[in-house]
Each structure stands twice: as C-alpha cells, then as structure tokens.
Amino acid sequence: MEIRMLRYFLTIAAEQNISQAARVLHITQPTLSRQLKEFEEKLGTDLFIRENKKMFLTETGMFLKKRAEEILLLNDKTEQEFLNKKQGLLSGHISIGCVEADNSDTLALFLEELIADHPQISFNIVSGTSDDIIEKLDKGLLDVALLLEPVSTEKYDKIVLPRQERWGLLVSNESFLANKNDLTVEELVGIPLLCSARLEVQNMFYSWAEIEEKELNIIGTFNLIFNVFSLVENRVGSALTIEGAISHRKSENVKFLPLVPEIKTNCVLVWKKNTILSPTVHKLIEKFNYAL
Template sequence: MEIRVLRYFWTIAEEGSISRAAELLHITQPTLSRQLRELEEELGTELFYRENKQMTLTEAGVFLKDRAQEILSLTDQTEQAFMDQKKQLFSGHISIGCVEADNSDTLAMMLGEMVRDYPQVTFHIFSGTSDDITEKLDKGLIDLAVLLEPIPTDKYERIILPRTEKWGLLVSNESFLAQKKKMVPEDLIGVPLLCSARKEVQKMIADWMNVSIEQMNIVGTYNLIFNVFSLVENRVGSALTIEGSVMSRHVKNLTFVPLYPTIETECVVAWKKNRSFSPVVNEFIRRMKNAFEA
C-alpha cells in the first residue's frame, strides 16, 4: 500500500466525490477511479458505497480513513522535519565584491531569497572598483564578484545579469550640457572630464569619440562615483559613468545625460575558474544560473 494511494483515498473520503478529489489532486478522474478500485482489490473489500454519484464510507472505509489520517500526518511531519534540519545544517558564508551598478538590486534580491531559505547563511558585500574587486577575486579573498565587462574570459566563469548598464555624462545643472537630451562625441571635445582610472573604460570612451586617450580632456580620475559628485556640482569637470551608479542616489543639482550613439555594458557575476567552493556558494551559483541562464 503506497502513501500516494492512501492520500488519494483520504481525499476522496474528505470530498465525498471522485470528481472533486481529482480536481484537488490534479489528476484525471479515470486515473483516480482506477487507483481506488485497485486499492479495494488489494484489501479485498469495498471502501465506499456509491449512490447517486455520492461516495459514502463503508465500515472498512471508516477504519482505513482513521489509519490513513495517522499515517499521512506522520509522513508529512517527518518530511517537514528533514526539510527543517536541512535548512539548519545548511550554513556558511558568502563573500561578494560588487561594483556600483544598476544590477546591485538583482544581487540583493538573490541574497534575500537565499537567507530566507537558509537562515544560518551569512554574507559580506565588498564595494569597490573593478580593479579592487578582481584583485580580491584572484587572491581568493572573495567568492564571487559583480563586475562590468570586459573581463578576462580565460580566468573567470560568468553569468550575464539581466540589465545592461548605459553610459552617459553626469553634469552640473548649471552647465549648458544639462540642457541636452543626449551627448554625442562632438559635445565632449574640450570638456573637462572625470573618468574611471581603468584604461579599458578610457579606451572605450576614446574609441566612441574617435580620438586617442591622450586627446581626451581628462582632468581627473576616480574609483567610486560618489567621490566626484561635489566636483561635478562645482563644475571642476563632468563625470563619465553608468546610469545605474547614480540613478538610485537622488543627487541634487546634477543631471545624467546618456551618450549617443549608445554605449551599453554587460554586467556579470563572475568567479575564478576551477576553484572549489563551499556548498553554500555552490548553491548560490546554482540559483543564479537557474534565474539568468537560458
């Protein structure tokens, strides 16, 4: 006698109807009728009186329903106990480096789900530049990193996150550039620029402007964008940055103007190839793959 069949029988007894029970159990009526008939044959007795499409328990049926209630209750409690124990035993720590980006809320959502499912799991988020984060990733000081591409594909595995990061120019509202709806390459000629210290970013912008890095009027570099808000506000320079790093900060007196033709960068979760991880980190990676890989 299978637990599954006992649950079928108990549901029929509760509902008094095969059709209603089949609907609750998400199986077809013929399948449920066959399972009940086979159970009665196995036990050698009828379990229901069948009158006018109503199902009434026989004396044997009443006895079996009482036993089925006990067995099913114990089965459910046992399964729940193992699930609770698994959640308690599944503990550990995740360390993640994260650049300033629009996809930071995606990371927060995934971490939130993980901690709700496994309350013993803890985490640490390290915010910094791509260079700071990749250095820690290479040294094994963090498990995973949220980075802006390009990243070395020979060193890291990666999952592409759902939203691309749009580049633009952060300008003072007092600047004539704040009136523009979009920023074309000619608009940046001669403009004092604050730019990421990463050479890859500088080259990307220079290629977009169709000039060399040396021809760009870079008056200063930065690692984290919040360090330059006051410089932009005081018109020391305008900052090249991604929209996601400023859109949630509600900065006053500053305007983000997107570049045109558009420059968009993929945001990825990356980790070192061939590195062994704890079960907690492996589970987090598995969840990220399920969520974002086709």
C-alpha cells in the first residue's frame, strides 16, 4: 500500500464526501474517485458505503482506517527522526503511554525538565490500561510507557519507580462501609465489586485474599476508574483501585478505604528490548536513570 493512497483514504473517511476530500487534498475529484476505485479493486473489497451524498466506512473500511492511522503515525515518526538527526538537534517527538496512577506526576516532572532543556522537543501522552498501552508499545506506536504492576515486563527494559501505589476500595459515602478507615478480607467478601478487567489484577486480589474466584462478588469490570465514579456514588458497586488513580479526582461523595493486609505495587517505566531508540527518547530515559 502506498503512503499517499492511505492519506487519500483517511481524508475521504474524515470528510465523508469525495469532492470535499479532493479540495482538501488539492487534487481533482475525478482523479480521487479513480484512485479510490483502483484501491478498492486492488484490495478486493468496498471500503465505503455511499448514502445521501455521504460516504460511510464499511466494516473492512473501519479496520483499514485503524491500520492506516498506525502506519502513517510510524511513517511520520520515522521521517521526523531522520530529519532531527540531519539537523543535529536534540528535538523531535516522544510518544508516551501512561496509566492512571500517583506516579504520573513523576513522569510530568521529568518531561518538564526535558522540555525546559530542549524546547524543540514535543510529546504526546496516551492514557489507558496497561494492556492497551502494551499493545501500542509493541506496535511501535509508543516509545516508552508507564505501567502499573502486576504486569508482565519480560519483553521490555524497565526502571522501577520507588513510590509504590496502594490498593483499596472506593465506596460511596452513603455506604455502611464509609465510617471505616480500612477494609479486611472478611469485610470484602459479599460486597458488590467493580474491578479492573485485567486478569492479572483480579488474580492479585484472589491471591491476596486466599479465596476462590466465586467468593468475590465482582458484578462489573472497567478499564479506567473515571468511568465508574458515578456507579460508586450511586451504590451500584464499590471499586477496587489504587489510591493514586483517584487522588486528583476528589469527590465528597466517595471515600477510599485501604485494604488490610496492605497491597502495594510498583509503577515501572518500560521500553522495548533490542530496539533502536531516538536520541530524544534516550535523553528522557537518562533523566529517569540519573534521578532514580
């Protein structure tokens, strides 16, 4: 697939109109129509459905859109790195994955220092679960990532951040648990729970509690804690989470109860082993290594 044709395809998908897309691309409408037809014939499938003078992606088109965005991101990133090398400047773009955690402010601190020293550098932070971020890291869409244990890191070089994250239960202030200061295993059993969808996290709780899966009443799962605040406030369930994920989302309607015995896990900064890193990414990792 030609990079040019992928750009054409994404422009048509964004504009939903071949004439408007042609104007954006500064080419004629017949030329763009012909190129799209040839592209669909080459792939052996329709990428768009035409309805009421608008163009909507087919299921295959939606799949290609995701892949095309990833391909173009890698292409642009590679071109920029070669340009930076040619100019001899410590500049360029860093893509960073980051989980919701108290250690996010550590990342912010080092980025602040990096930008202050090298103002030509720009960055993009992608938030998500460890699983989401790892997928993007493996595809080369991210340079480094801040992940929350438990997580498998065999494929990556890593730096363990010293400040640990404390796990507990987020409950409604109207819950009968709200007058407590912490929560034991026995008190957790039977409570309607909302938990991370990641199996590693669920298994961590089963191991901590020394109970079988069926003994924890997990009624729902989530990827980001932001999505379940209202569920906790309305007493649909109480959410197992880390304190750092909610520390900047203060609410008078919920309360965090640390678990007893205590569960603490680390955050780790990771990057792919045996991969060539740009000087800009090297500099960020250097700052972490020097400080930690």
